[in-house]
Amino acid sequence: MPDAPKTIKDVAAKAGVSIAAVSKVLHGSGTTVRVGTQTAERIQKAAKDLNYRPNRHARSLRLNRSYxxxxxxxxxxxxxxxxxxxxxxxxxxxxxxxxxxxxxxxxxxxxxxxxxxxxxxxxxxxxxxxxxxxxxxxxxxxxxxxxxxxxxxxxxxxxxxxxxxxxxNNRQGMDLLIDHLWKLGHRQYAYLTESYLAEMMEPMDREEGFCEAVGRRGGDFEIVRFNDAASEVYRWMEQGRYPGAVIGWNEDTAGYVLESALKLGIQVPNEISVAGFDSTWYCDTTSPRLTSVRQPxxxxxxxxxxxxxxxxxxxxxxxxxxxxxxxxxxxxxxxxxxxxxx
Amino acid sequence: MPDAPKTIKDVAAKAGVSIAAVSKVLHGSGTTVRVGTQTAERIQKAAKDLNYRPNRHARSLRLNRSYxxxxxxxxxxxxxxxxxxxxxxxxxxxxxxxxxxxxxxxxxxxxxxxxxxxxxxxxxxxxxxxxxxxxxxxxxxxxxxxxxxxxxxxxxxxxxxxxxxxxxNNRQGMDLLIDHLWKLGHRQYAYLTESYLAEMMEPMDREEGFCEAVGRRGGDFEIVRFNDAASEVYRWMEQGRYPGAVIGWNEDTAGYVLESALKLGIQVPNEISVAGFDSTWYCDTTSPRLTSVRQPxxxxxxxxxxxxxxxxxxxxxxxxxxxxxxxxxxxxxxxxxxxxxx
DNA sequence: CTGAAAGCGCTTACAG
DNA sequence: CTGAAAGCGCTTACAG
Structure with missing residues (x-):
């Protein structure tokens, strides 16, 4: 810890001007303080020489900005x-x-x-x-x-x-996915979600988008709502009441399905199809790689x-x-x- | 944007005391300002009623702390x-x-x-x-x-x-890994790293740990240094000059090896063994799942x-x-x- | 073109 | 037990 931090005063002293001038030259935007070119240069130099950097808190307080x-x-x-x-x-x-x-x-x-x-x-x-x-x-x-x-x-x-x-566009995204699955012959769907999402607006949209997309085509579907998907998906899979197409509200949830399927010896995608939402690189690391709606x-x-x-x-x-x-x-x-x- | 933010002045006014007293009651630590119990309570109440929260920048400026x-x-x-x-x-x-x-x-x-x-x-x-x-x-x-x-x-x-x-303990970690591989019969090793790591102290330790662990046992090894592993590992693998055990300086690098092997039809772990360092959940998502040294x-x-x-x-x-x-x-x-x- | 002064909201010796 | 006052480092009308 060498020397105390330099303040605007130090710069002003070194440049032989008022602190107002220093402030103006270094940050001034308004037209309130005018400074001559040479003075300005002298101030710039002094600031540089002293390695002056304005105190963040003082500026914040004064300008009411936190950056x-x-x-x-x-x-x-x-x-x-x-x-x-x-x-x-x-x-x-x-x-x-x-x-x-x-x-x-x-x-x-x-x-x-x-x-x-x-x-x-x-x-x-x-x-x-x-x-x-x-x-x-x-x-x-x-x-x-x-x-x-x-x-x-x-x-x-x-x-x-x-x-x-x-x-x-969650509805459009879901429609894209259902279209894909529908063409593959899927008529029965499950949508896995979590209870804490029940009132969040985007997850709601996504879920509704799913219902609509399947409903409109005349497919069967169910919504499965977990309290904690990470720990509950496996049991649900184990019960064997899953349909041919299982969709996670996001890719992580779909990932749990993949993991559970692996443990239970259920072949993906031969026995069931699984898909998610988001499509980060995670989807490229699962086995099999996870089909997913991508959002930008x-x-x-x-x-x-x-x-x-x-x-x-x-x-x-x-x-x-x-x-x-x-x-x-x-x-x-x-x-x-x-x-x-x- | 309802009303202007409350300041310590507002609280003082409402409680009928000085701002010094307010400051003391709300944050005071020193013994400088003493306040009676009832006064203190009145101040607390006023602060609460006004939903007062001290200005962060003012405190920071005064106390020279940024939190x-x-x-x-x-x-x-x-x-x-x-x-x-x-x-x-x-x-x-x-x-x-x-x-x-x-x-x-x-x-x-x-x-x-x-x-x-x-x-x-x-x-x-x-x-x-x-x-x-x-x-x-x-x-x-x-x-x-x-x-x-x-x-x-x-x-x-x-x-x-x-x-x-x-x-x-990078050396100990590397030794653990090499011990494992050595027991599996591996005598030829490659360590994949990147050039920007050359002067970083931890990567240096890890690399040296690798060299030592293999060297001490009498194995063969080479260090392969990429500028950008993400894009260069594949070509290196393609040239076919890899040994039986390939170790990435971290798990990501090892991941590139896995991906490249997959594309090139090289069987892991039948043909070559691959391992990494760090052992986050990423290692559980690769196929095959990646053996890795774990640090806490x-x-x-x-x-x-x-x-x-x-x-x-x-x-x-x-x-x-x-x-x-x-x-x-x-x-x-x-x-x-x-x-x-x- | 330039500076003296007020003030942002707080804390803390200091004096009573 | 309590308050008036100085000061943290800045910016900005305001007056010259």
């Missing part, structure tokens, strides 16, 4: 097992770091002690809220949060607060961050809602229906 | 493909969030414009630096950085700065964070260096040597 963006998920424990979230983090980082902002990852404590920590105006200049839960939660948040926010992976719905919303996660995250930045800078929201088409990555876990399921 | 911890890796692009780093992030989060600190992920720009952003005393209360590069870099950083730091995944070496260092990543990260927190709080460093034993996860990618390699 920090919050990224909020429902859960952030065990991120390593949730590639979707890590991808979002990657995308947000990409967009936000070059602009000089930090990003802080937060847990969505909505069911807990309230939103206080997000609401604090001084902590974040803006918030990216991923996968908003209920209608009520959304409205509650918007009412309380003081800084700009954008909702990621949150579908648009009539009556929702006027916050920018970005979401992949990285793009969505980057866009969300860019929009948030614009809002922070005071621009009007460029878009209020954006829907991203999904594509289908056909891998190895889906095939023609086994005759036994017809 | 933020920096986590620095060599690269943070594409985190989703680097589970090791995500695990570290998970561990640091676990330890640091409950203590009221934020964590910010940073790119190690050591080869770039200097450490200025880390050096700024006001930005972080402490730094966790993962996988420090060269000896020189380490010393340079320590000289400049003003806040406490701990070095993660950095082995201890004579002459290194007196910063707490946590590292898995989460524990190490949690410990690093706890030590850093202690340093920040002004305690003396509880340990200066800690070495964590590795274990071996034998999965499916290693087997008896193919006679052709004898």
């Amino acid at each position: 920090t963006v919050g990224l909020i998920f429902h859960g952030i424990d065990n991120l390593s097992k949730q590639l979707f979230k890590v991808h979002v983090l990657d995308g947000v980082h990409d967009a936000v770091i070059p602009a000089g902002y930090d990003v802080i990852l937060l847990h969505d404590l909505s069911r807990g002690p309230g939103y206080s920590q997000f609401v604090d105006g001084d902590r974040f200049d803006g918030l990216i809220w991923a996968r908003l839960s209920s209608f009520e939660q959304f409205s509650g948040i918007v009412q309380q949060v003081k800084s700009p926010m954008v909702a990621l992976s949150t579908p648009s719905r009539p009556g929702l607060p006027l916050v920018p919303k970005l979401c992949c 996660i990285l793009q969505m995250a980057t866009d969300a961050a860019a929009i948030l930045l614009a809002l922070i800078e005071g621009e009007a929201a460029p878009v209020l809602e954006r829907s991203y088409p999904c594509t289908l990555d056909c891998r190895e876990s889906t095939a023609e229906v086994n005759p036994r399921f017809i | 933020t911890v920096g986590l620095i890796f060599h690269g943070i692009d594409n985190l989703s493909k680097q589970l090791f780093k995500v695990h570290v992030l998970d561990g640091v989060h676990d330890a640091v969030i409950p203590a009221g600190y934020d964590v910010i992920l940073l790119h190690d720009l050591s080869r770039g414009p200097g450490y200025s952003q880390f050096v700024d005393g006001d930005r972080f209360d402490g730094l966790i630096w993962a996988r420090l590069s060269s000896f020189e870099q380490f010393s340079g950083i320590v000289q400049q950085v003003k806040s406490p730091m701990v070095a993660l995944s950095t082995p201890s070496r004579p002459g290194l700065p007196l910063v707490p260092k946590l590292c898995c 990543i989460l524990q190490m990260a949690t410990d690093a964070a706890a030590i850093l927190l202690a340093l920040i709080e002004g305690e003396a460093a509880p340990v200066l260096e800690r070495s964590y034993p590795c274990t071996l996860d034998c999965r499916e990618s290693t087997a008896e040597v193919n006679p052709r390699f004898i």
